[in-house]
Amino acid sequence: MTPFVAMLGCLVLLVALSVPLAFALILSCAVYLFMSGNSLTLLIQQLFSGLDIFTIMAIPFFMLAGDLMVSSGTADRLLRFAQLLVGRLRGGTGYVNIVASMLFGGCSGSAIADIAALGRTQVSMMEKSGFSREFSSALTLATSIQGAIIPPSIPIVLVGAVSGTSIGGMLIGGIVPGLLVGLALAIAVYWTTRHNAVSAGGPMTGRQKLRIVLESIPFLMMPVIILGGILSGVFTPTEASAAAVAWGFGLWLFEQKGRPEMRQLFRILLRSGTLSAAVLLLTGAANVFSWILATEQVPAQIAAMVFSITDEPILVLLIIMLFLLLWGMVMDMLPAIFIVIPILLPLAAEIGVDPVHFGVICTFNLVIGLITPPYGTALFTGSIVLNMPIEKIVRHILPFFCASVVVMLIITFVPETVLFLPRALDLL
Amino acid sequence: EQTVKAAWSDPNDPQIAPTSAFMQVFEASLERFSGGAFDVELYPNGQLGDQAAAVQQVRRGDIEFANVVSGVVASLLYEPLSVLDMPYLFESRSHFREAMSNDHPYIADLLDSVAEETGVRILFLQPYGFRNMTTKETPVAGPADLDGMEMRTMNVVPHQKMMEALGANPVPIPFLELYTSLQTGVVDGQENTPANIVIQNFDQVQGHMTETQHVMTTAAFITNEAWFRGLSDAERGAILHAGEEAMLAYDGVGAVQDMLSVTEIRDKGVEVYTPTPEEMEQFRVAVAEPTRAWAAENLGEEFVAAFFAHMEQFEGAF
């Protein structure tokens, strides 16, 4: 048995037995290094240097900023603001769900955060206006895609870090796909509810509207600070994530009426620190793995394999996308970013796909995988947060899944949908 | 047959990157000169990690060879070597090759002390390329134009001191964020080799380049000292011979690329300015004292004096 085969076998076994991914990766890499006569110190060195990257600091910062926003009541305010915008439509709460997630997506970097922060309120709000619980839950999960793709976006930062692609360009490139998926979901809501009896929200007085707008402004400033800061050259993308923390901290202090509860602050810091440490450990472990992939010449072999099937760029791209979609169904997004993207990247370069475009469509693709069975992190989180069995949500998620896949195909084969904005803003 | 790994960070195109030309010729020559005793595996593109990681891996013996910027070895392991990052040491590539040749006892001793103290042997010092300054809006002719500008520099102290001496504010932007930062104007400009400017597409986001040639980036082809010492004389000889052969490619591709890169940068619409001899003298004078003072204080007056005594032999000859 070659060391490489032993490593893969070990990895599959450990992952299947639900050993945490980072630990499974580290152990299997250790098996490889040991069998191939390399020093195990190399494991530590690659683990370390995989973490020693300035740009991945955006991950803890985006998490912390999102947490500070949630703790200062962002979710409620954005929901009210969304109600003001689209609540009066027939089936309005469905659209409110979409718009609120879109706005919240501009504050948080992950789909999970979106579900955790908004989920319960969104579902109970939709239920009251006549939607079924299952449908509401399915929609809530589907809208969370926006949180992960509209900047700030943790998966995009990760893809940027593993591929060395311009993170600024990719973050901006995520805006249009994020808006498109919102639109597609809205169409899916319209389509599925066209015969249902769902009520619209009640009217609001001008005073109420003004109050909602005023109250929401500080929260809507978050995306303005992040994007505006990057585009105007005040910050680098990583620094912008720290600026988002500063703003979130200000909002939190304001919410605490100047008498901050230190225990709550500790809890927030611990939560963001812990969750990002888990991701960072994986980043490091993946770096060990990529050292081994490189020495085993795996990317080159995969490229040769794919090109032996076809060298038509569009078909190659389609194969890649299909593969990622299947991967996203059965596996988690993180190992795909850390293990699969580095393998696919040289392929993309060879067929002449713009790296920023490629990074965004891959992220989008993998984010869809969060809501698909059998393995979907957003699905699991949603089922816990919304207290609803997974299979009931799954039955209603199909139309939204299809809508997202359509958007994915559009952004894959019309690169301008992704590239137009960063290009217009001179980030390419 | 012994398999040896060689890693570097440039893309593996021998027509574009001198390091890649060097590595490919080194591979072919070593396999031939050693009569097949070595099988060289090449890892370009930073596949095995960044330059600091490569130095660590060589030092521990995980890989046998790497090509890195000497400044990385200096900052990680052997500070005196950062004397090579001082501005205006060399007039040309041939000047560098003559002055940094292993044949000089001074250089041989220097590389021996590096090997002894760090376990990393530098087999060849290489002229990676002269660095030029680029800016987005403001053309730079002399030091006065740099006054108050935010210039991105590497985490290399002599470079920072040099920028400060020129009146600019040195800003550490990580390389991954440099393109965006130049684009959006987080910094006003940067300094780099023309080849890197082309490879990184900085020409798209910069309006002006001044051929300041303020620093020759020094590269180092390194190996693990203990492993190297453990080889037979014939094997060591084959490695050195293959390296000599590969240096021919390095020098040739480097010189060609200097010329092509500047042309390409100009063709892409960047205003390229070559300072007059008087302006060059202003740059030189502005940075000489402060960087020399820094070196004397941090690397030891005696060491710096000896280095400049060595350099003096070549003055005026290039």
Add this chain to the structure above:
Amino acid sequence: MSLRRLTWTFESIDRAIQLATGLAVAFSLLVMFASVAYLVAGRYLFGLPVFGGEELARYAMIYMAFLGASTALRSDQHPRLSVLYDMMPAMAKAVIRLGIQVALILVALLLIRYGYEFFDFDGIMRTPALRIRYYWIFAIVPIGGLLLLYHIVAGRFFPARFSIIGNDDLPSEKR
């Protein structure tokens, strides 16, 4: 000393260690934020020496990662695929759980043993900006490994003090 008393003592110690680990994680994150804030401020307030800020932030993040590996373990926040595991009968689950513990302990031992070797051999290098020895930074690898080992073992006997998602034993927050 009675067994109950002994258990109580150990549990108190464990709670203290959990709190200390959590505080260290939170503190690393704060240092990270402060360093980047300083970096940005320094650029706009000409003359502040900002080169160290970037490095300090990065190393604080690395500290956070290795310390947070423990808090994440204690609160079961390391991403893992548990589909297959969930389908297993109770007996098999018990065996697998034991296997997972062994795997976790092996990783902790790797971090301790080879992290120390790494610290010992490579620590002599100096960082580019702060010019400190890497000993200061690499030390967190074996230390993080030791902490991880402790939390893997302690987690078998004592409950987690903080749950990252949901409630923990801190007084409830005002809503």
